[in-house]
Amino acid sequence: MTDHNTTLPRLLIENARRFGSKTALREKEWGIWQTYSWQDYLDITAEFAAGLRELGFGRGDVIVLIGDNRPEWMWAEIAIQSLGGIALGVYQDVQAGEIEYIFELTRCRLVIAEDQEQVDKMLLLRDKVSHLEYIVYHDSKGLIKYQDKGLLHFNIVREKGRSHKNLFESWVDQVSTEDTCLIATTSGTTGRPKLAMLSHKNMLSMAHNLGTVDPKLQSDEFVSFLPLAWMGEQMMAVASSLLFGFCVNFPEEQETVQEDIRDIGPHIIFSPPRVWENLAARIQVRIMETTRLKRFIFNACMGIGIRMAEHRLSRKPAGGMLSFLYLLSQFFLFRSLRDRLGFSRIRSATTGGAALGPDTFKFFHAMGVNLKQIYGQTEIAGISCIHRDGHIDFDTVGEPIPETEIRISDEGEILSRSAAVFQGYFKDEKATRETLSQDGWLFSGDAGYFKDNGQLVVIDRLKDVMELADGTRFSPQFMENKLKFSPYIREAVVLGKGKEYIAAIVCIDEEIVGRWSESKLLTYTTYQDLASKKEVYDLVTDEIRKINETIPENTRIKRFALLFKELDADDEELTRTKKIRRKVVGERYESLVDSLYTDEREVDLVARIQYQDGSIREMKGRIAIKNVF
Numbered sequence: 001m002t003d004h005n006t007t008l009p010r011l012l013i014e015n016a017r018r019f020g021s022k023t024a025l026r027e028k029e030w031g032i033w034q035t036y037s038w039q040d041y042l043d044i045t046a047e048f049a050a051g052l053r054e055l056g057f058g059r060g061d062v063i064v065l066i067g068d069n070r071p072e073w074m075w076a077e078i079a080i081q082s083l084g085g086i087a088l089g090v091y092q093d094v095q096a097g098e099i100e101y102i103f104e105l106t107r108c109r110l111v112i113a114e115d116q117e118q119v120d121k122m123l124l125l126r127d128k129v130s131h132l133e134y135i136v137y138h139d140s141k142g143l144i145k146y147q148d149k150g151l152l153h154f155n156i157v158r159e160k161g162r163s164h165k166n167l168f169e170s171w172v173d174q175v176s177t178e179d180t181c182l183i184a185t186t187s188g189t190t191g192r193p194k195l196a197m198l199s200h201k202n203m204l205s206m207a208h209n210l211g212t213v214d215p216k217l218q219s220d221e222f223v224s225f226l227p228l229a230w231m232g233e234q235m236m237a238v239a240s241s242l243l244f245g246f247c248v249n250f251p252e253e254q255e256t257v258q259e260d261i262r263d264i265g266p267h268i269i270f271s272p273p274r275v276w277e278n279l280a281a282r283i284q285v286r287i288m289e290t291t292r293l294k295r296f297i298f299n300a301c302m303g304i305g306i307r308m309a310e311h312r313l314s315r316k317p318a319g320g321m322l323s324f325l326y327l328l329s330q331f332f333l334f335r336s337l338r339d340r341l342g343f344s345r346i347r348s349a350t351t352g353g354a355a356l357g358p359d360t361f362k363f364f365h366a367m368g369v370n371l372k373q374i375y376g377q378t379e380i381a382g383i384s385c386i387h388r389d390g391h392i393d394f395d396t397v398g399e400p401i402p403e404t405e406i407r408i409s410d411e412g413e414i415l416s417r418s419a420a421v422f423q424g425y426f427k428d429e430k431a432t433r434e435t436l437s438q439d440g441w442l443f444s445g446d447a448g449y450f451k452d453n454g455q456l457v458v459i460d461r462l463k464d465v466m467e468l469a470d471g472t473r474f475s476p477q478f479m480e481n482k483l484k485f486s487p488y489i490r491e492a493v494v495l496g497k498g499k500e501y502i503a504a505i506v507c508i509d510e511e512i513v514g515r516w517s518e519s520k521l522l523t524y525t526t527y528q529d530l531a532s533k534k535e536v537y538d539l540v541t542d543e544i545r546k547i548n549e550t551i552p553e554n555t556r557i558k559r560f561a562l563l564f565k566e567l568d569a570d571d572e573e574l575t576r577t578k579k580i581r582r583k584v585v586g587e588r589y590e591s592l593v594d595s596l597y598t599d600e601r602e603v604d605l606v607a608r609i610q611y612q613d614g615s616i617r618e619m620k621g622r623i624a625i626k627n628v629f
Contacts, residue, residue, distance in 0.1 A: 004204040004205060004207065004208035004243055005177060005201075005204075006177065006200070006204065007081070007172065007175045007176070007177055007179070007181070007200040007204075008078055008081055008181060008200055008203065008204070008238065008239070008242055009045075009078050009081055009082035009168075009172040009175060010172050010175070011204075011242040011243060012038075012041060012042055012045060012078055012242060013042060013168075013169055013172060015038045015041075015042075015242065015245050016038045016039050016041065016042035018038075018245070019037075019038040019218075019245060020037065020038060020039050021037045021038075021039060022037060022038055022218075022245075023035045023036070023037060023247050024036055024037060024038040024040070024041045024241075024245075024247060024248070025040075025041060025071045025074060025247070025248055025249075025250070026247060026248070026249045026250070026264075027070065027071050027249070027250040027252075028249075028250065028251055028252040028256070028260055028263070029252060030252075031252070033249075033263070036071060038245075041074070041075070042168075043165070044071075044075045044158065045075045045078045045079045045082070045168075046079075046082075046161075046165035046166075046168035047158040047159075047161050047162050047165045048075055048076060048079040048154070048157055048158050048161065049078075049079035049080075049082045049083055049161065049165075049168055049171065050160070050161025050162070050163075050164040050165045050167065050168065051156075051157035051158055051159070051160040051161030051162075052079060052080065052083060052085075052110070052157065052161070053083060053161065053164070053171075054160045054161055054164070055110070055134060055157070055160070057080075057083065057085060057109070057110060058083045058084060058085065059083065059084030059085065060084065060085065060086070061080075061083075061085045061086070061109065061110075062085070062086045062088055062106035062107070062108050062183065063076075063080045063085055063086070063087060063088065063108065063109075063110050063111070063112065064088045064089075064090060064099075064102070064103070064106075064108050064110075064111040064112070065077060065087060065088070065089045065090070065111070065112045065228070065229075066089070066090045066091075066092060066094070066111065066112070066113050066114065066118050066121075066122075066229075067092050067112075067113060067114025067115065067118050067138075068092055068114055068253075068254070069224045069225060069226075069227070069228050069233075069237070069250050069251075070114060070138065070250055071250060072112070072114070072138040072154055073089075073112070073114075073228050074237070074238065074248070076112045076136075076154075077089075077182075077228075077238065078238075081175065081181045081182075081200075082168060082171050082172050082175065083171055084171075084174065084175055084179060086180050086181065086182065086183055086197075087181065087182050087183070088102070088106065088108070088182070088183040088184075088185075088195070089184070089185075089227070089228050089229035089234075090102065090185065090229050091185075091227050091229045091230075091576040092114070092118065092227060092229075093569065093570070093576070094576060095121070095570065096121045096122075096124045096125045098192075099125070100125060100128055100129065101192065102185075102195070103125060103129040103131075103132060104129060105195070105426065105427055106183070106195075106426065107131055108129075108131070108132060109131055109132060109133045109134065110132075110133060110134040110135075110136065111132065111134070111135055111136070112136045112137075112138075112154075113135055113136070113137050114137065114138060114139055115137060115138075115139035115141065115142070115143075116137075116139070116141060116142035116143050118137070119135055119137050119143060119146070119151070122135045123135070123148060132150075133150050134150040134151075134152060135148070135150060135151050135152070136152050136153070136154055136157055137151070137152075137153060137154065138153065138154035138155075140153060175200070176200075177199065177200045177201040177204075178199050178200075178201055179199060179200060180197045180198065180199055180423060181198065181199060181200050181203065182197075182198045182203065182234065183195045183196065183197055183198070183426055184196050184198060184229075184231045184234065184378045185229065185378075185576075186377075186378050186379070187378075187575045187576075187577050187579050193575075193576075194425045194426075194428060194431055195425055195426035195427075195428070196378045196379050196422045196424075196425060196426075197422060197423040197424055197425070197426050198381055198422050198423065199423055201419060202381045202419070202420045202421070202422060202423070203234070203235075203238070203239040203381050203420075204239055204243055205381075205403065205418070205419035205420050206235065206239065206380070206381035206382060206383055206401075206418075206420035207235065207239040207240045207243045207244075208243060209383075209401045209402045209403050209404065209418075209420075210235075210240070210383050210386065210401050211240065211243065211244060212401070212402050213386060213388060213401055213402065214348050214350070214372070214386055215348075216240055216243075216244040216246055216268065216348070217244065217246065217267070218244060218245040218246060219246070219267075220244070220246035220247070220266075220267040220268050220347075221246065221247050221249060221264050221265065221266045221267055221268070221345075222236060222237065222241065222246055222247065222248050222249065222266055222267070222268045222269075223248075223249045223250075223251065223257075223260065223261050223264055223266045223269070223342075224236070224237040224248050224249065224250055225250075225251050225254070225257045225260075225261075226270075226271065226272070226275075227576075229576075230353075230577060231377075231378040231381070231382045232270060232272065232352060232353060232382055233270075234382070235270075235381065235382035235383060236268070236270050239381075246267075246268070249264050249266070258341070258342065261341070261342035262339075262340070262341070262342035263342075264342065265342055265344050265345045266342065266345065266346065267345050267346065267347045267348065268346075268347065268348045268349075269343075269346060269348070269349050269350070270348075270349075270350045270351070270352070270374075271351060272351060272352065272353035272354060272577065272578070273351055273353065273354050273355065273356040273357075273360070273481070274354075274578050275351075276351055276356060276360050276364065276371070277356075277357075277360055277484050277485065279341070280360050280363050280364070280485070280487075281486075281487035281509065281512060282487075282512075283337075284487045285487050285512045285515060285516075287299075288515075288516070288519075289515065289519070297332055297333060298333060300329075301328075301329035301332055301333040301334065302333075302363075302366055302367075304322070304325045304326055304329045304366075305326065305329055305334065305365075305366025305367055305368075306362050306363075306366045307322060308322060308323075308326040308366065309362050309365035309366045310362070312365070313365065313392050313393070313394070315390070330368065333367075334366075334367045334368050337367055338367060338368060338369065343369055346369060346370070347370075348370075348372075349364070349369050349370055349371045349372065350371070350372050350373070350374050350386065351371060351372075351373055351374070352373065352374035352375060352376060352382075352383070353577060354477070354579060355373075355397075355458060355460075355477055355478065355481055356373060356481065357478075357481035357482055357484065357485050358394035358395070359482070359485040360481075360485055361373075361392075361394050362394070365392075370389065372386060372387035372389075372392060372398065373386070373387055373392075373396070373397045373398060374386045374387075374397065374398065375397035375398065375456065375458060377442075377444060378422070379421065379422040379435065379436075379442055380404075380416055380418065380420050380421050380422065380442055381420040381421075381422070382420075383401060383420070384400060384401065384404050384406060384416045384418065384420075385397045385398045385399060385400050385401065385404075385406070385456050386398045386399070386401060387399075387455075391453075391455075393451070393453065393455050395451070395457055396451060396453075396455035396456055396457050397455070397456050397457070397458050398455055398456065399454055399455055399456070400416075400456070403418055403419060404416060404417070404418040404420070405417045405418065406456060407441075408448060408449055408450065409443075411462070412447045412448070412449070412459075412462070413443060413444065413445070413446065413447060413448075413462055414444040414446045414447070414448040414456070414458065415437075415441045415442065415443060415444065416441070416442045416444060417439075417440045417441050417442065421436070421440060421442045422436075422442075424436060445461055445462055445463070446458050446459075446460070446461060446462060447459040447460055447461070447462045447465050459475050459478075460475040460476065460477045460478065461477070464476060464477065464582065466496055466497040466498075467497065467498070468496055468498070468499060468500065468501065468502070468554070469498055469499060469500050470500075470554075472554050472555060474496065474502065474555045476493075476494035476495070476496070476582075479492075479494040479502065479504070479551075479555070479557070480492045480493070480494050480580075482547045482550070482551070483504065483506065483543075483544070483547060483557075485547075486540075486543040486546075486547070487509065487512050488508055488509055488512055488513050488516065488539060488540060488543055489506055489507070489508060489509065489540065489543065490507050490508060490509040490510075490566065491506075491507040491566065491567050491574075491580075492504050492505065492506050492507070493505045493567075493580055493582070493585050494557070495586075495593060495596065499597055500597070501558040501559070502555060502556065502557050502558060503557065503558060503559045503560060503593075503596040503597065504544075504557050504559075504560040504561075505560070505561055505563055505585070505589065505592065505593075505596075506540060506560055506561070506562050506563065507531075507562070507563050507565075507566050507567055508527075508530065508531055508536065508540065508562060510527050510530065510566070513530060513536060513539070514530060516539065517530060517533070517535070517536070520535065522535055527564070527565065527566065528564040528565065528619070528621055531562040531563065531564050532562070532564065532621070532622075532623070532624065534624075536562065537562060537624060537626050540560070540562060541560075541626060541628055544557050544560060544628050545628060545629075548628065556628075557628055558627065558628055559596050559597075559625060559626065559627055559628065560596075560625070560626060560628065561592060561595075561596060561603075561623050561624065561625045561626070562623070562624070563589070563592075563623070564605070564607070564619065564621045564623060565607060565609065565619060567580070567585070568609075571588075571607075571608065571609065572584050573585055573588065588607065588608070589605065589607070591603055591604075591605060592605055592623060595625055596625060600625060601624065601625055602622050602623060602624045602625060603622070603623055603625065604620070604621075604622050604623075605620070605621060605622070605623050606618055606619070606620050607619045607620075
């Protein structure tokens with residue numbers, strides 16, 4: 001294994017020497033996979049770094065990156081770090097007004113924007129932050145006639161530095177493992193995201209220790225399709241790929257991700273629960289739409305697969321008959337299903353960022369995907385716990401990775417300490433003191449405990465664990481995960497703090513419920529129209545009843561309403577990582593929440609909709625409230 005007591009740019013230099021022409025990056029463009037060797041990776045990065053230096057950038061400068069996952073992001077990020085600078089990624093769907101504070105706080109003078117959409121945002125932002133001098137883009141479509149000052153193509157910056165790229169290694173020699181290399185934005189569930197500072201040591205110690213229990217190989221393929229602004233993607237596509245030397249692949253578009261994954265057949269996949277939940281939901285919908293024979297085969301094989309998964313995960317012998325039936329299920333269904341999903345070569349499949357429901361876990365293990373839960377947060381470079389192979393417990397997030405200490409405070413909060421713990425929040429000493437103790441313990445804000453088997457159970461956010469009026473404690477996140485396993489439910493907000501019973505606000509999955517409606521010959525026009533139909537309410541009621549049968553009676557959902565719009569990050573109801581902002585939802589839909597705890601059968605509701613261009617309009621409608629018996 002490569003020495004991890006180094007820096008990210010130094011690893012790039014070493015990999016170029018060791019692997020040379022071996023493919024390091026691959027991007028699909030116009031339907032064809034374009035490849036870049038480790039030597040190409042180094043040459044382009046060195047040229048861009050020299051170009052940045054020519055423009056006056058170097059140690060301590062914060063440079064923002066925004067756009068889809070592309071090789072240019074990787075080249076630019078390592079180039080910034082090679083000069084002692086700090087890369088800061090922001091989500092590509094963010095609006096200019098949301099990130100103005102980031103530019104003000106960091107005094108960022110240069111941003112690397114992918115295309116016209118991102119350039120337009122940055123030009124709008126530059127009217128408010130005059131210190132933004134340069135906007136560097138790499139997709140020139142639609143930008144030919146732009147004449148704005150400081151607007152440069154990525155290749156122009158490379159050309160500026162080409163004659164000095166031979167100095168790249170000398171610049172890298174001046175970078176320390178303790179230098180801040182990355183600023184990652186936190187989820188921001190309680191307010192605007194904070195800026196967590198991470199060093200080369202933080203990133204690489206995490207990648208190294210994770211790799212000892214979840215091995216990565218030089219021959220591995222990884223598909224990078226989640227935002228590179230997310231800590232989880234930085235953990236895999238940047239830190240781990242440089243440390244272990246595997247290839248990172250970039251899909252052509254977000255819409256082609258599943259097809260491109262099937263093209264590559266990755267060995268490693270890491271996705272948050274939403275991706276796995278959506279995938280499971282879409283498989284179930286396709287089965288609903290297929291022939292009776294295929295539906296029968298699927299249901300029979302899945303039942304056998306789940307029984308086998310339960311035996312394996314409880315480490316109990318399956319028996320000869322079950323093993324034989326599972327072998328037949330592999331032949332008739334699971335082998336082709338994994339191939340269709342692009343999972344035919346998967347060795348390491350992990351999920352993190354939030355809890356994943358046991359039903360989804362069983363679903364993928366049934367088909368032979370060795371899905372494991374990881375736990376961590378941005379402030380610990382992404383990872384502190386993971387399931388070990390053969391020791392997967394649906395209720396837990398596994399055991400601490402090597403060189404990571406975890407303990408539970410007297411208040412029940414999960415505390416972590418390791419070399420991966422971040423350096424603090426950028427220009428926010430107060431928040432740093434509240435999150436990081438003097439002796440290096442990181443306060444997660446999560447409630448949890450250790451089971452007798454030594455594995456960590458994460459209950460929920462400490463502030464989100466709720467009690468009913470009678471003192472019954474429950475985790476809304478657990479309930480929401482149960483609801484989202486239904487293919488018809490896209491999002492849910494579970495309520496009940498201080499109340500007599502538990503209620504829920506549900507958002508349907510328009511695509512899947514729409515298909516179901518068409519199969520029943522129900523016509524509809526909009527999401528709002530679809531969500532208001534009695535037949536759809538009856539459908540969701542049946543789904544909630546099924547879920548209620550699996551949980552204790554005193555924590556069952558008694559009433560619910562279908563919201564007439566999806567919860568949206570643009571409306572500040574979700575974070576950019578798709579976590580619920582409970583306070584915003586509670587305040588925005590206060591009248592609906594109140595009505596769920598009365599005898600009312602419907603309520604008139606007004607909601608604010610914000611579009612990506614910043615325009616706002618009001619949405620009005622009458623929402624039905626239904627009891628679940």
